[in-house]
Amino acid sequence: MAPSHTMAGGESGDSYSQHSTYQRALLEATKEKIDEAITTKLDLYFTSNSFSFNVADFGCSTGPNTFVAVQNIIDAVGHKFQEQTLENPKDVEFQVFFNDHSNNDFNTLFRTLPPTRSYFATAVPGSFFGRVLPKDCLHVGHCSYSLHWLSRVPRGITARDSPAWNKDIHCTGFTKEVADAYLDQFKVDFGGFLSARAQEFVSGGLLMLLGSCLPDGVKMSETMKGILFDCIGSSLNDVAKQGLIDQEKLDSFNMPIYVAQVGEIKDVIEENGCFELEAFEKVSHANDEFPLDAKFLATLHKVTFGGLFESQFGKDAVEKAMGCFEGKVQDSLQELANAKAGMQFFVLLRRK
Amino acid sequence: MAPSHTMAGGESGDSYSQHSTYQRALLEATKEKIDEAITTKLDLYFTSNSFSFNVADFGCSTGPNTFVAVQNIIDAVGHKFQEQTLENPKDVEFQVFFNDHSNNDFNTLFRTLPPTRSYFATAVPGSFFGRVLPKDCLHVGHCSYSLHWLSRVPRGITARDSPAWNKDIHCTGFTKEVADAYLDQFKVDFGGFLSARAQEFVSGGLLMLLGSCLPDGVKMSETMKGILFDCIGSSLNDVAKQGLIDQEKLDSFNMPIYVAQVGEIKDVIEENGCFELEAFEKVSHANDEFPLDAKFLATLHKVTFGGLFESQFGKDAVEKAMGCFEGKVQDSLQELANAKAGMQFFVLLRRK
Numbered sequence: 013m014a015p016s017h018t019m020a021g022g023e024s025g026d027s028y029s030q031h032s033t034y035q036r037a038l039l040e041a042t043k044e045k046i047d048e049a050i051t052t053k054l055d056l057y058f059t060s061n062s063f064s065f066n067v068a069d070f071g072c073s074t075g076p077n078t079f080v081a082v083q084n085i086i087d088a089v090g091h092k093f094q095e096q097t098l099e100n101p102k103d104v105e106f107q108v109f110f111n112d113h114s115n116n117d118f119n120t121l122f123r124t125l126p127p128t129r130s131y132f133a134t135a136v137p138g139s140f141f142g143r144v145l146p147k148d149c150l151h152v153g154h155c156s157y158s159l160h161w162l163s164r165v166p167r168g169i170t171a172r173d174s175p176a177w178n179k180d181i182h183c184t185g186f187t188k189e190v191a192d193a194y195l196d197q198f199k200v201d202f203g204g205f206l207s208a209r210a211q212e213f214v215s216g217g218l219l220m221l222l223g224s225c226l227p228d229g230v231k232m233s234e235t236m237k238g239i240l241f242d243c244i245g246s247s248l249n250d251v252a253k254q255g256l257i258d259q260e261k262l263d264s265f266n267m268p269i270y271v272a273q274v275g276e277i278k279d280v281i282e283e284n285g286c287f288e289l290e291a292f293e294k295v296s297h298a299n300d301e302f303p304l305d306a307k308f309l310a311t312l313h314k315v316t317f318g319g320l321f322e323s324q325f326g327k328d329a330v331e332k333a334m335g336c337f338e339g340k341v342q343d344s345l346q347e348l349a350n351a352k353a354g355m356q357f358f359v360l361l362r363r364k
Numbered sequence: 365m366a367p368s369h370t371m372a373g374g375e376s377g378d379s380y381s382q383h384s385t386y387q388r389a390l391l392e393a394t395k396e397k398i399d400e401a402i403t404t405k406l407d408l409y410f411t412s413n414s415f416s417f418n419v420a421d422f423g424c425s426t427g428p429n430t431f432v433a434v435q436n437i438i439d440a441v442g443h444k445f446q447e448q449t450l451e452n453p454k455d456v457e458f459q460v461f462f463n464d465h466s467n468n469d470f471n472t473l474f475r476t477l478p479p480t481r482s483y484f485a486t487a488v489p490g491s492f493f494g495r496v497l498p499k500d501c502l503h504v505g506h507c508s509y510s511l512h513w514l515s516r517v518p519r520g521i522t523a524r525d526s527p528a529w530n531k532d533i534h535c536t537g538f539t540k541e542v543a544d545a546y547l548d549q550f551k552v553d554f555g556g557f558l559s560a561r562a563q564e565f566v567s568g569g570l571l572m573l574l575g576s577c578l579p580d581g582v583k584m585s586e587t588m589k590g591i592l593f594d595c596i597g598s599s600l601n602d603v604a605k606q607g608l609i610d611q612e613k614l615d616s617f618n619m620p621i622y623v624a625q626v627g628e629i630k631d632v633i634e635e636n637g638c639f640e641l642e643a644f645e646k647v648s649h650a651n652d653e654f655p656l657d658a659k660f661l662a663t664l665h666k667v668t669f670g671g672l673f674e675s676q677f678g679k680d681a682v683e684k685a686m687g688c689f690e691g692k693v694q695d696s697l698q699e700l701a702n703a704k705a706g707m708q709f710f711v712l713l714r715r716k
Contacts, residue, residue: 061500063498063500063501064498064501105499107497107498107501113478114474114475115471115474115475117471117524118471118487119467119469119470119471120473122466122467122470122487123466123467123490125489132495132496132497132498133488133489133490134461134486134487134488135486135489136484136485136486136487137474139488143484145459145484146415146458146459146484147415147457148415148461150417158550163473236601259608
């Protein structure tokens with residue numbers, strides 16, 4: 013069974029819902045792009061067979077970002093209905109499908125739904141690498157900061173005797189065999205995501221993808237994200253040396269995360285063939301890269317990846333490693349400041 | 365805001381999911397009726413505009429009963445598709461909407477979904493007395509043991525100076541003013557339920573209602589259910605006398621539950637006018653009334669109503685009351701054995 017990684021649930025200080033401002037900034041920066049995409053690329057004729065306009069957010073986590081994202085979409089669609097006066101916009105009913113793994117904290121999502129929302133809310137449990145909705149039911153889909161998660165650690169890279177064995181915890185980009193193994197898995201997963209969505213979308217439906225990628229030719233470890241992952245790996249190694257983590261286990265541990273290069277993402281979309289690539293844009297926002305604040309970065313990474321590490325190495329060991337991590341980040345501030353730029357992307361796909 | 369009552373969540377010994385065998389027995393007894401309803405009353409033509417066949421369970425709680433209910437429905441519909449060979453039944457995709465209050469434990473529902481299910485699962489949070497789904501999207505709906513919950517305690521009955529003041533904790537049926545107040549609220553709520561569903565259903569869609577009612581002319585307090593409620597009321601009064609519950613608060617407490625008589629249910633359906641009453645049947649099952657076992661009855665009532673009492677009187681007081689309750693049930697076994705029969709109903713409605 014595919015591993016499933018969810019953000020820290022609930023609404024307490026250590027929860028994802030309290031520490032998702034970075035992702036939120038990207039959302040705000042893309043509001044305009046979403047507006048434009050819907051204004052210029054969405055044909056409303058296709059909704060005439062349907063009694064509701066259906067929107068999905070894939071990898072929604074617990075909110076509040078997902079609420080902002082779907083409201084942006086619904087506002088833009090509502091505006092378009094009003095403009096085209098195809099029908100009374102008041103007659104259009106919106107249904108939103110919030111999708112994430114079945115162990116996502118949907119109870120918190122439901123408890124914090126905006127009380128004045130203008131849509132019917134539903135939760136859809138299950139991995140978005142496969143089908144989660146009936147065919148031809150979706151008009152607009154959204155997926156933010158989720159597609160760098162792989163469905164599994166790539167084959168071969170965890171075994172010491174494999175040519176693709178990876179001692180690091182992620183794809184640094186410096187070993188060809190490791191990079192190839194990660195890329196192959198990304199192709200399978202992102203391709204599977206697109207194939208599943210292709211069935212769920214009506215023809216003409218718009219799929220918006222937001223997230224982090226790498227400019228072509230840039231290696232993960234040359235960017236801030238990569239340096240930070242290396243700091244986490246180094247922190248886990250320190251804790252292993254103290255005997256709190258089994259070194260063998262750590263050496264064979266790899267994060268099921270791959271930050272793809274622009275060309276790699278485009279290749280998968282083209283090979284899949286079900287969607288027209290309408291836009292692939294770089295998004296700039298206030299904190300374009302992570303802010304250089306060790307405490308902020310430690311908390312952000314703990315909230316986002318802590319669950320994954322804890323499931324492997326236990327809570328105490330990870331607490332300790334995240335403590336080391338903050339120190340290492342502090343020591344790496346100069347290196348982080350000089351890192352190559354990563355990239356935030358907005359991709360607009362149109363179901364053929 | 366309307367109060368929302370949910371069953372005890374999770375999967376532990378005190379949870380609804382572990383203590384819903386009574387409701388389960390009714391489900392099993394109605395499997396045949398569901399089969400028959402779908403075989404004889406469901407027109408498949410209406411699904412031709414839709415790419416999925418949509419089923420909803422209103423008031424689903426956490427499972428496993430809801431999974432049994434929807435599977436019964438899907439099996440019957442699948443069988444019908446196969447028989448009529450309107451299209452390849454393999455091409456029909458089922459979507460199931462599990463509805464309950466937004467504070468229902470949907471995380472447990474998702475965690476325990478049957479892994480081999482043949483439908484797309486979605487959760488729909490919100491009170492079923494209002495709209496929870498887009499218009500014209502539903503083909504078959506189901507609501508089991510939920511419609512005796514009222515959206516609120518009827519007006520007037522909690523105030524000492526009201527002619528409808530009710531010192532008992534439920535509608536015993538012996539005071540006309542109290543009975544009228546409860547019936548009025550039932551009409552508003554059940555009528556609201558039907559009006560909301562009327563918009564959500566396609567024409568020809570089937571709505572199946574299961575639950576407890578009273579034969580015409582029988583008063584609640586003459587039945588086992590009523591006697592048991594009286595025992596709970598008496599137990600709460602004992603605890604109030606010990607000072608653990610404020611007597612004034614208890615005197616003004618009323619359960620937002622009304623077990624309607626057959627004729628009352630039929631009247632609301634007729635007055636609403638959106639559904640054809642295709643069947644109103646008495647369901648008999650193995651344990652037609654509650655089994656005469658004080659321990660079983662105490663646990664069942666604790667799981668089902670404990671949350672409601674605790675929200676009013678606190679956990680400790682309710683623990684104590686439920687302890688007294690078991691003793692009172694033991695003392696009332698003869699009275700319970702001689703009680704007038706209640707009735708389990710299966711109602712089949714067809715959207716006009």
